[in-house]
Amino acid sequence: MVGEHRMSRQAAWELLTEYTKSESLRRHALAVEAAMRAYARRFGEDEERWGITGLLHDFDYERWPNPPDHPLKGAAILEELGYPEDVIRAIKGHAEYLGVPREDNMAKALYAVDEMCGFVMAVAMVRPSRSVHEVTVSSVKKKMKSKAFAKGVHREQLVQSAAELGVELDEHIQTVIDALRSVAPALGLDGESPGGRAEVAVPADDR
Numbered sequence: 001m002v003g004e005h006r007m008s009r010q011a012a013w014e015l016l017t018e019y020t021k022s023e024s025l026r027r028h029a030l031a032v033e034a035a036m037r038a039y040a041r042r043f044g045e046d047e048e049r050w051g052i053t054g055l056l057h058d059f060d061y062e063r064w065p066n067p068p069d070h071p072l073k074g075a076a077i078l079e080e081l082g083y084p085e086d087v088i089r090a091i092k093g094h095a096e097y098l099g100v101p102r103e104d105n106m107a108k109a110l111y112a113v114d115e116m117c118g119f120v121m122a123v124a125m126v127r128p129s130r131s132v133h134e135v136t137v138s139s140v141k142k143k144m145k146s147k148a149f150a151k152g153v154h155r156e157q158l159v160q161s162a163a164e165l166g167v168e169l170d171e172h173i174q175t176v177i178d179a180l181r182s183v184a185p186a187l188g189l190d191g192e193s194p195g196g197r198a199e200v201a202v203p204a205d206d207r
Contacts, residue, residue: 007083012052015081016059019074025062027187029055031121031180035113038179043105050106053087057094057110067097096157102164112161115153116176119143122150124180124189131191132180137173
């Protein structure tokens, strides 16, 4: 059993890699983890708890991609393993179609960073350098206005989720950019990694 105070990042990573073989989905998980850790620091919350929630939010997606299997299958596994209720609830809450209320900042942050991470990564991927270090708030907002770019990402959701979290959109975008820069090599988005040209998973409509 994981237990209320015994979640470990290593155990979460092993669970993710057991169910998720896709490199792009693993990179998305690492990106969301980094953004969740950034917001945990901002709100003075448990960085490890928030990070693990981000790391595991889509761990069942590759095996069960169709709603409502994702994320309910994963939530059931986490419950069986003894993960805390608020972690499981936040993961359920990032799937709009489940209608699970996002009542705390951890759930609101996960909902806000999920698609924004995918979008920022997509913006980085179309840079000649494939580097997130060259992505700016203005370049992200410019791509948000392009209907042809990353069509699966709902622009209204990007804006609304930041408002729900109580953060200005520009500040939210910058927070996500900075978080992704901190783990750029692992994401293949540092402009130098051999995997820099690998495909990045852009969140699907149900995330």
